[in-house]
Amino acid sequence: MSAxxxxxxxxxxxxxxxxxxxxxxxxxxxxxxxxVRFCGEFRNPEELAYGKYEGPVSPMYRVRFQQNDLWDNxxxxxxxxxxxxxxxxxxxxxx
Amino acid sequence: xxxxxxxxxxxxxxxxPIQNSEHAHEPWEKRVDAIKALLSDDRRKLVTTDELxxxxxxxxxxxYERYNYYERWISAVTNxxxxxxxxxxxELGKKMAEIEARQGNRAL
Numbered sequence: 001m002s003a004x005x006x007x008x009x010x011x012x013x014x015x016x017x018x019x020x021x022x023x024x025x026x027x028x029x030x031x032x033x034x035x036v037r038f039c040g041e042f043r044n045p046e047e048l049a050y051g052k053y054e055g056p057v058s059p060m061y062r063v064r065f066q067q068n069d070l071w072d073n074x075x076x077x078x079x080x081x082x083x084x085x086x087x088x089x090x091x092x093x094x095x
Numbered sequence: 096x097x098x099x100x101x102x103x104x105x106x107x108x109x110x111x112p113i114q115n116s117e118h119a120h121e122p123w124e125k126r127v128d129a130i131k132a133l134l135s136d137d138r139r140k141l142v143t144t145d146e147l148x149x150x151x152x153x154x155x156x157x158x159y160e161r162y163n164y165y166e167r168w169i170s171a172v173t174n175x176x177x178x179x180x181x182x183x184x185x186e187l188g189k190k191m192a193e194i195e196a197r198q199g200n201r202a203l
Binding site: 020025026 | 099101106145152
């Protein structure tokens with residue numbers, strides 16, 4: 001599987017709320033950030049969590065979000081950010 | 096309609112004060128750690144980290160709040176072993192009753 005995104009690409013996290021084991025934190029869903037690192041390819045924990053160990057690997061990226069974009073009324077510095085590792089299937093291209 | 100945010104996914108919520116004091120683990124807690132390590136080793140591969148997390152998340156909000164760290168672990172491991180047919184409910188129930196009787200009804 002080849003990586004769809006490159007460092008510097010703006011991305012949007014899917015606003016999806018499935019049941020089951022999900023590693024994409026609730027607070028970043030529906031938010032936009034920027035790819036800052038390609039982390040490698042790993043099996044999908046959403047499948048591994050249910051004992052399906054042999055699925056395909058999937059690219060994972062580190063995505064940087066501005067804290068101002070994540071929280072209403074954020075009172076810290078406007079430069080504050082957080083980086084979250086997110087699997088490719090949770091990310092959409094920002095057009 | 097289910098909740099959009101699952102209970103364990105609490106990043107960003109008010110957490111209250113953090114208790115910084117160290118505490119020694121009870122012998123049973125060390126035992127739980129050892130059980131989990133053995134079930135996850137290369138020979139058995141019965142409980143992966145992803146499965147353990149999924150099982151802990153599925154304990155429900157009430158248990159998630161009330162149980163301490165290793166209570167969550169042993170509850171989650173038990174449920175995985177039941178799912179995988181390593182243990183049966185009946186076998187587990189009988190063994191627990193036997194141990195309780197041996198302990199003279201003291202809390203395990």
